[in-house]
Amino acid sequence: xxxxxxxxxxxxxxxxxxxxxxxxxxxxxxxxxxxxxxxxxxxxxxxxxxxxxxxxxxxxxxxxxxxxxxxxxxxxxxxxxxxxxxxxxxxxxxxxxxxxxxxxxxxxxxxxxxxxxxxxxxxxxxxxxxxxxxxxxxxxxxxxxxxxxxxxxxxxxxxxxxxxxxxxxxx
Numbered sequence: 001x002x003x004x005x006x007x008x009x010x011x012x013x014x015x016x017x018x019x020x021x022x023x024x025x026x027x028x029x030x031x032x033x034x035x036x037x038x039x040x041x042x043x044x045x046x047x048x049x050x051x052x053x054x055x056x057x058x059x060x061x062x063x064x065x066x067x068x069x070x071x072x073x074x075x076x077x078x079x080x081x082x083x084x085x086x087x088x089x090x091x092x093x094x095x096x097x098x099x100x101x102x103x104x105x106x107x108x109x110x111x112x113x114x115x116x117x118x119x120x121x122x123x124x125x126x127x128x129x130x131x132x133x134x135x136x137x138x139x140x141x142x143x144x145x146x147x148x149x150x151x152x153x154x155x156x157x158x159x160x161x162x163x164x165x166x167x168x169x170x171x
Contacts, residue, residue, distance in 0.1 A: 001135075001140070001149050001151065002149075003095070003106070004106050004149065005142070005147050005148055005149040006147055007108070008108070008144060008147065009095070009106040009107055009108055010105075010106065010107055010108065010109070010110050010113055010131070011104060011105070011106050011131060011132035011140070011142075012104065012105045012106075012113045012117060012128070012129075012130065012131060012132060013102070013103070013104055013128075013129035013130065013131075013132045013133075013134075013135065014102075014103040014104075014105065014117055014120065014126050014127065014128055014129060015101060015102055015103070015126060015127045015129055016066075016101040016102075016103065016124050016125070016126045017124075017125040017126060017127060018125070019062050019066075019100065019101035019124075020051055020052065020053050020055075020058040020059065020061075020062050020101075021050055021051060021052060021053070022050075022051070022062060022065050022066075022124055022125075023050065023051030023057070023058060023060075023061025023062045023064065023065050024050065024051070024061060024064075024065060025048060025049070025050065025051055025057065025061060026057075026061070027057075028047060029047070029048045029055065029057075030045040030046065030047050030048070031045060031046055031048060031052075032045055032046075033045065033046055034046075059100075062100075062101075065124075066098065066124075069120070069123045069124060070085050070096070072123075073087070073116065073119055073120070073123075074087050074089065075087045075094075075096060081097075083097060083098045083099065084096065084097045084098070085098070087116070091109075092107065092109050092112045093107060093108070094106065094107040094109075094112055094113065094116060095107070099136055102135070102136060103120075103126075104132055104135060105117065135151075137153065137156065138151050138152070138153055139151065139152050139153065139154065139155065
């Protein structure tokens with residue numbers, strides 16, 4: 001965020017839909033048949049072909065899948081933080097920090113961001129959330145004239161005060 005403020009980078013948020021179901025399984029995993037779905041006897045099991053939420057392997061398999069997609073698109077993972085990827089080609093540089101299924105793209109080039117959001121959506125089902133207004137529950141307010149970003153949780157605090165019956169005490 002500091003780099004985006006100082007360098008006046010565009011920020012775009014993307015959310016991957018059902019991220020953990022994108023992972024490919026490396027081993028054979030079986031599960032009991034889900035309630036209401038029975039083929040054969042109720043003692044028969046199902047072999048999973050894709051990762052599911054709740055599997056111990058899901059997060060790792062999702063990480064492998066996302067890494068594969070990003071490297072195929074020309075991004076490199078930086079050594080100092082394995083959750084940050086960089087694409088650099090001539091004048092275009094895109095920085096991509098990732099938190100599980102929340103992706104932010106930062107670049108001076110809005111057209112490069114558009115291109116890579118579109119390419120990403122060809123590999124994974126995702127929602128383009130547009131310019132970054134919230135990141136991991138934190139509001140992002142930008143003042144480009146002063147090269148600053150303000151991060152806050154104002155609404156979260158108001159909601160907590162309301163929940164505990166204290167909203168009228170302070171505001």
